[in-house]
Amino acid sequence: MTSIPSSAVDGRSLRRERNRQDIVDALLGLIENGETEISAALIASKAGLSERSIFRYFDDVNDLYRSVCDLAFSKEIEYALIDDAGVGRKLLRTQIIKHFAEELSAFDKQQQQAAVAIIDSLTTFESYDMMRSDQRMSVQAIKSILTESIRKALQ
Numbered sequence: 001m002t003s004i005p006s007s008a009v010d011g012r013s014l015r016r017e018r019n020r021q022d023i024v025d026a027l028l029g030l031i032e033n034g035e036t037e038i039s040a041a042l043i044a045s046k047a048g049l050s051e052r053s054i055f056r057y058f059d060d061v062n063d064l065y066r067s068v069c070d071l072a073f074s075k076e077i078e079y080a081l082i083d084d085a086g087v088g089r090k091l092l093r094t095q096i097i098k099h100f101a102e103e104l105s106a107f108d109k110q111q112q113q114a115a116v117a118i119i120d121s122l123t124t125f126e127s128y129d130m131m132r133s134d135q136r137m138s139v140q141a142i143k144s145i146l147t148e149s150i151r152k153a154l155q
Contacts, residue, residue, distance in 0.1 A: 020057045022047040024067045031068070062138075070133065093120050103154040118153040122146055 026047035030038050044051045058064040096119050097104065104112045121127065123146070131137045131145070 016057065019047075019049055019053060020067070022049060023054055023057060023064065024071050027064065028068050028071055066132075066136070089120070092123065096120060096123070100154060115153045119150055122149050122153075 023043060027038065027043050030042065030046060035042070040051045040054050044054055047053075054064065058067070093116060096116055100115075100119070104115060107115060127146075128142060131142045132139070137145070
């Protein structure tokens with residue numbers, strides 16, 4: 001049995017990542033340019049690769065679009081940062097209290113605080129990002145999990 005030199009593996013890995021990135025960049029560029037009729041052939045042509053490469057480097061179309069969204073988000077993150085996030089979190093907690101006032105009224109003060117803290121934690125961007133990026137959950141799955149978790153916090 002012949003072993004593959006580590007430099008060959010590294011070269012292939014680097015080429016794979018570069019080709020993946022070229023495909024993501026190509027699709028993002030098409031979207032940013034307002035293309036509405038985007039096909040695998042168009043993406044491949046813009047990336048300088050074959051159509052087959054797209055399906056070699058991505059599990060499915062959702063995997064490709066998730067990668068494009070991640071790239072687009074990373075480019076725009078500086079515009080999404082809030083200087084004083086504490087004020088924003090306080091506003092969100094106030095909204096939680098108002099939105100769930102009826103459900104919270106059945107609890108004593110300590111239970112209310114715990115429920116609001118749970119819902120506040122569940123609805124942070126970090127929670128969403130962890131489920132979406134790290135755990136690769138679909139938006140629908142995240143919505144279902146959050147809905148069920150909030151219901152349980154209010155029981």
